[in-house]
Amino acid sequence: MQKSRTTGRDMSAQDAVAVLDRLRTRAPRVHCITNAVAQNFTANALLAIGAVPSMTLAAEEIGAFVARAQGLLxxxxxxxxxxxxxxxxxxxSAAAHHVPWVLDPVFVDRSELRAAYARDLIGQGPRALRINRAEFAALSGGEPDSLAISTYARGRNLVVGLSGETDLVADGERLVSIANGHPLMAKVTAMGCAASAIVAACLGVEDDAFRATAAALTIVGVAGEMASETARGPGSFAVxxxxxxxxxxxPRLMSHAKVN
Amino acid sequence: MQKSRTTGRDMSAQDAVAVLDRLRTRAPRVHCITNAVAQNFTANALLAIGAVPSMTLAAEEIGAFVARAQGLLxxxxxxxxxxxxxxxxxxxSAAAHHVPWVLDPVFVDRSELRAAYARDLIGQGPRALRINRAEFAALSGGEPDSLAISTYARGRNLVVGLSGETDLVADGERLVSIANGHPLMAKVTAMGCAASAIVAACLGVEDDAFRATAAALTIVGVAGEMASETARGPGSFAVxxxxxxxxxxxPRLMSHAKVN
Amino acid sequence: MQKSRTTGRDMSAQDAVAVLDRLRTRAPRVHCITNAVAQNFTANALLAIGAVPSMTLAAEEIGAFVARAQGLLxxxxxxxxxxxxxxxxxxxSAAAHHVPWVLDPVFVDRSELRAAYARDLIGQGPRALRINRAEFAALSGGEPDSLAISTYARGRNLVVGLSGETDLVADGERLVSIANGHPLMAKVTAMGCAASAIVAACLGVEDDAFRATAAALTIVGVAGEMASETARGPGSFAVxxxxxxxxxxxPRLMSHAKVN
Structure with missing residues (x-):
């Protein structure tokens, strides 16, 4: 595993900048399995960051779409x-073609059926798990803190990206906190799903899943802060x-990132 | 049934304010069965007013989601x-767990199959029916006026919220007209569906379905007028x-509501 | 087939203006079979241009909706x-009730299954095919140029509307290029689908499918240029x-159209 370039840290703002640059130059294809509530906003978020979304769910063709993608949500x-x-x-298809994927276990805190299904999927090799605090608590049975997510990540050989007022990213060896974002992000449906899709895009241009996940959450958090400067409510914030x-x-990402 | 607090009226602007306050403090969960065209905008409208939307349609879990909700669309x-x-x-599930629900019988004027299905659902105990004039005419076979909706509401033990240039709300005993809103509301898809979802949210914080429905339509109408102040067309109006x-x-709701 | 009114051209800006006027006065019903990513934006684009969208996919009722529509996507x-x-x-249903329809063969360049399905549909009588360059190349096996689309259109008795930096419209006898539009159109999901839906709306008010298709693409391109005047990125551009x-x-359409 690569070490972060800055001393004393597992991740730096420069790492996020490097990932952003690669998103723009490589335009990774990201295939998304998501719900109808989120599809439009997620596709637009991917296009905005420089990725190329596809969304088909048809059994006959989804394998082919994933095979040609660089990331899967x-x-x-x-x-x-x-x-x-x-x-x-x-x-x-992702396993066969070495396409990294991220799992977003939405609402596992609302339904035991979902939690069981999510646990099964976690056994199938996602590179990253993007999750909020209530969902992590439901899935792991423990507190959503640094130690718990690190232990969870190590045990399952994946990266946990825990969203909250401060985001935490852990892979079991490394840990980073990202203090970007804005409260209006919680008032726009599919914001979390869009963030997860951007994790998938970053996985498509950065082999180190820890760095990819942290870069994605930094990018989304800084963009949220930029959005809050002009937004007059959740409608204009989403735009x-x-x-x-x-x-x-x-430069903007570099100067605004609060990565520690 | 509770009587309205203001003399000579079945509903007052103060009643709507009280419902709005409770939306903000209680954050009711609203489960929505709606079409893919409307899901994103409806979820965002619920979040904006202070409610918490869920949208799953999966047979295996929808019962559990409804059981934990305060309102159903x-x-x-x-x-x-x-x-x-x-x-x-x-x-x-709504009946078993006493979750109030609202029916929005979209396009029953376009398809006799839909009209028959809507009539069947009306027999299953919705607290409110939010409907436009063409749909009401198709469903009831009569004119969409005050008398007809009052008679219809009384006969079926529900509240009718009839949208139009002036909205009318009736429960068979009481009647209120709401003269808020803006023509651009008819140029944004899912605006009616979002209004119905807000009716469901209000039903979740106000036991009197008449008052809840009237409050919801007042809130949406006043918000539409506020939106028209900055909108430059239907795109920016939706935002x-x-x-x-x-x-x-x-205060804003109080001063702008045209409830009679 | 009608001849264009302006000398030396197969289509003029005046033709597009005439189609636009009819959209506003006739408010054609357009039924859309499209994906959940695109449904909301497509419906809003149709409402914005003056048409009336419907989107149901249910087998039991879609035939009735199409029968009462003036155009199908x-x-x-x-x-x-x-x-x-x-x-x-x-x-x-479209064939039985003489409802003109347009095919948008999205992603046929990504899946041979889709290409085969699209070819089958093209044999069933669409009046227009709205397609981008990669999709046309995949479908026809040839270069996406004026000659190829003219030959393709003539052989299949339909109109090809090829989108790109400059749009080309051909019916085998006539050809027009439309140099309107803006790069941000490629950064908004469902923009192409919305354009195709507007082709369907124009087919509903203009019997000459060549003129209808060219008018639709001119309208969308000019609207894109107008949007770019205030947009600060793809989010505000879509609005x-x-x-x-x-x-x-x-007048605005007349002065901005770059039709040759």
Whole structure:
């Protein structure tokens, strides 16, 4: 595993800038299994950051789409039969073609069925798990703190990206906290799903999943802060964060990132 | 049934303010069965007004989501098998757990199949029916006027919220007209569905379904007027009404409501 | 077939203005088979230009919706069983009731299954094919240039609307290029689908499918330029183009159209 370039830290703002630059130059294809609530905003967030989204769920073709993608998002937003079938095929195709994927176990705190399904998927090799505090508590049975996510990550050989007022990213050896973001992010549906999709995009251009996940959450958090400068509420915030993802550049990311 | 607090009226602006305050403090969970066209905007409208949306349609889990919700929306926007199965389970769960629900019988004027299905659902105990004039005419076979909706509401033991240039709300004993709103509301898809979802949110914090429905339509109408102040067309209007739902407070609602 | 009114050209800006006027006065109903990513934006684009969208996919009712529509869009954005069944019924209903339809063969360059399905649909009588360069190359096996699309259109008795930096429209006898539009259009998901839906709306008010297709692409391109005047990125661009479609009038269309 690569070490971070800055002394005394597992991740630096420069690392996030490097990932952002690669998103823009490589335009990774990201296939998304997500719910209808989130599809449009997620696709637009991916386009804004420089990635190329696809969203088909059809069993006949999803394997081919995943095979040609550089990253995959599996979001449990709607747990219907069609999406579970699509997920089974997609995860298999991702493994066969070495496409990294991220799991977003939405609402596992609301339904034991979802939690069981999420645990099963975690056994199938996601590179990253993007999750909020209530969901992590439901899934792991423990407190959503640094130690717990590090232990969880180490045990399952994945990266945990825990969102909250301060985001935490852990892979079992390394840990970083990201103190960016804005409260209006919680008032826009699919914001978390879009963040997870950007994790998938970053996994497509950065082999180190810890760094990719931390870069993604830093990018989204800084874009949220930029959006808050002009937003007059959650409607204009959702619009402004797409503009911010598009307009975000290295110097701005560098100067605004609060990565520790 | 409670009587309105203001003399000579069945509903006052103060009643709407009281409901708005409770939306903000209680953050009711609202489960929505709606079509993919409407899901994102509806979820964002609920978040903006202070409610917590969920949208899953999966037969395996929708009963559990409804059981934990404070309000349920059933919207007929897409009449597929999945949604009809979900609706049957959701309505049963709502009855078992005393969760109030609102029916939005979209496009019953376009398809006799939908009208028959809507009539069947109306027999299963919705607390409110939010409907436009063409849909009411198709469903009831009569004119969409005060007398007809009062008679219809009384006969079916529900509240009718009839949207139009002036909204009318009736429960068979009481009647109120709400002269808020803006023509651009008709140029944004899912605006009616979002209004119905806000009715469901209000039902979750106000036991009197008449007052809840009237409060919801007043809130949406006033938010529409606020949005029109900055909107430059239907695109920016859809954004601005989400901001307005978020920013709406008691004094503004009080001074703008045209409730009679 | 009607001849264009301006000398030496197959299509003029005046033709587009005439189609726009008819959209506003006739408010054509447009039924759309499209994916969940695109449904909301497509519906809002149709409302903004003056048309009336419907989107149901249910096998039991889609035939009735198409029968009462003036135009139909078939978009291959998600190739699931439900949409293929819906498409079979819709295309049959369109033929029976003389409802013109447009095919948008999304992502045929990504999946041979889609390409085969699209070819089958092209044999069933669409009046227009709206397609980008990569998709046309995949479908036809040839270069996406004027000659190729003219030959393709003539052989299949339809109009090809090829989008790109400059759009080209051909019916085998006539050809027009439209040099409107803006790069941000490629950064908003469902922009192409919305354009195709507006082609369907124009087919509903203009019998000459060549002129209808060219008018639609001119309207969308000019609206895109208007949107770019205020947009600060893809988020605000998507909002602004809906405003622009709503605010576009004859004089503005006339003065901005770059039709040759």
């Amino acid at each position: 599996v979001n449990l937003g709607t747990l219907d039969r069609e999406r579970r079938d699509a997920t089974a095929i997609a995860v298999q 402004a964060i797409l503009d911010a993802l598009h307009n975000l550049d290295g | 059933v919207n007929l926007g897409t009449l597929d098998r999945e949604r009809r199965d979900a609706t049957a389970i959701a309505v049963q 601005a009404i989400l901001d307005a739902l978020h920013n709406l407070d008691g | 078939v978009n291959l954005g998600t190739l699931d069983r439900e949409r293929r069944d819906a498409t079979a019924i819709a295309v049959q 602004a183009i809906l405003d622009a479609l709503h605010n576009l009038d004859g």
